[in-house]
Every structure is written in C-alpha cells, then in structure tokens.
Amino acid sequence: MVNFQAVLDNIADEVRPLTTQGKVADYIPMLARVPADKFGMAVATLDGGIYRVGDAEEHFSIQSISKVYTLTLALKAIGDALWERVGREPSGSAFNSLVQLESERGIPRNPLINAGAHVVADVLIGQGLDARAQLLDFVRRRSDDPSVGDDPEVAHSESLTGFRNRALANFLKSFGNLDHEVEAVLDFYFYQCSLTMSCADLARGFLFLANRGICPWTGEPVLTPSQAKRIGALMLTCGTYDAAGDFAYAVGIPAKSGVGGGIVGIIPNQLAVAVWSPALNAKGNSLAGTAALELFTTQTGMSVF
Ligand code: GLN
DSSP states (O other), X not given: OOOXXXXXXXXXXXXXXXXXXXXXXXXXXXXXXXXXXXXXXEEEETTSOEEEEESTXXXXXXXXXXXXXXXXXXXXXXXXXXXXXSOXXXXXXXXXXXXXXXXXXXXXXXXXXXXXXXHHHHHHHTSSSOHHHHHHHHHHHHHTOTTOEEOHHHHHHHHHTOHHHHHHHHHHHHTTOOSSOHHHHHHHHHHHHTEEEOHHHHHHHTHHXXXXXXXXXXXXXXXXXXXXHHHHHHHHHHTTGGGHHXXXXXXXXXXXXXXXXXXXXXXXXXXXXXXXXXXXXXXXXXXXXXXXXXXXXXXXXXXXX
C-alpha cells in the first residue's frame, strides 16, 4: 500500500525550487498576477482517500482543463456525431495554432486544443439549455464542491486580449463548423476557462474518468465505460498539446493541463491526481507540475504502462 501523504510531502519539497523557473502566462493579463511560488497537489483514490500538500485547497483558474468537462458533456449530448466536426489526432502544434485549421478546412485536430474546444462549446450552447449553468452544475457535482465558481475578471481579461481565439473561431465559422455566432461561442469558451477549482476539487472531479465513467460516491453513470476510455485516450495523446509525447514518456498517464498552471491526471481503476504551479514551460504546461507528476508516477510505481 502506497503512503500517498509521504509521497506528496516528498514531492513538494523536491519541486518547490522549480516553481519559479517557468513563466506565468501573461497573455491573459489577470493570470499574470498569480504568484509563481504557489504549489499544491492532491490525490483522490477510488476507495475514498484524499491526500493533499501545499496550496491544494486554493482555487485557481482551470483554463483548458475545462475542455475535458465540456467534451464529456458534448459526448453525453450528441455522442459520436461530435466526430463529424472534430478529429481525434494529436496536433503536434501549439494549443492556439491557426495553421492546421486553414489547411484542414475547419476541422480541428482534436477537442482538447482551442479550436476543438470552440466546436464543443458550439455543440453545448446548441442544446437549448443554459450552457453556463449546466457546466457549472456538472463540475460542482463531479468535484462534490458547491464552491466551484467562475471568475468574471479572468474571462473578461481573456476576452479583451483573445485575438487568437477570435481568429480561430472566425476560421471555424468561415468553414461552416460553428452553428452559432463567433462571439456567443467565445463567450461560453472564456467562461469555461475561467472556472476556479482547487487541486483537491480536480482530483475528486476527475475520478469518474478513472472509474469507467461512474461517479464513485453516487454511483451515477456519467459516461459509458467506452466513452470514459476514449476520453482517457484523448487526454494521453492530446491533453498536453505538442508536449503530449514527451509528457507520456516522462509521466505515463492520461492528463490535461491548463495555462493557469494546473494539470490533472488519471490512473484508471486507481486514482486521480492534480497539481498546481502557475509558472509554465515553453509548451504552456506547468513546469514544476510536470516534474511533480513525473516524480509521482516514479515514486509510486503507478502509471498506465
Ligand atoms: N483560455 C486559454 C486560451 O484559450 C486556455 C489555453 C490553455 O489553458 N492551454 O488561450
């Protein structure tokens, strides 16, 4: 039996010096204000354990981690029809790259890059419900934390400087791959990116993906086992963008990162683990967070390989 608390304590000591080596995302001005020396990590196990270290209960901007939640909701809503509008291949490009979208005629490579998430957002706002409320309620129930919220200042700040997202959404629209207006899609997209959660929330909130789609404490089937397997596969191949190969090599688990400095990973049938350190590496993934997850799989001997 692994002593998760001892592992987390040890990792926190080891990676703390790395927290100031990366660069906090500053293309979203509100994110640039977050202190680089924050560090938190949490593990939630399927048998009900929760382990924390550092700033594991502090809420931060989950940014692209939200793409896993919206993908989950879109698959629940329209199933495999989603794949007519978005692919399932790693992009090998930056998360906000415009290049492939033009040459591949408006079909984003996968749902975990920005353009793919815009298509997913378009699906969700087309379901005839209040998409924001539906997402927030879903995320709160997954993490079992009613204090999960959104940060309108972060969303507004991103919208003011969201030139690349606007360009991507306009490309999608020009190819007929958005049903709704560009600004309506971006409004929802910036909202989902502004959700604030803690490492403990994220670890609990991804357990359903480590549990064949079933929420461990309510028994609710959130996804079918097959859908949960497919989301795990997408996280492994696309969840850390053009670093996905390196990340799989170093860490060896499906994971999703965000430019807020969060990364959450799953080990099927065992646990979910989340880490937060705001300073990023050149690929836009948390530098110390990646190192912490590599230490976690190494020290516990747990991965998907
Ligand atoms: N909101 C961010 C953006 O669109 C999300 C990117 C990320 O977290 N990788 O640029």
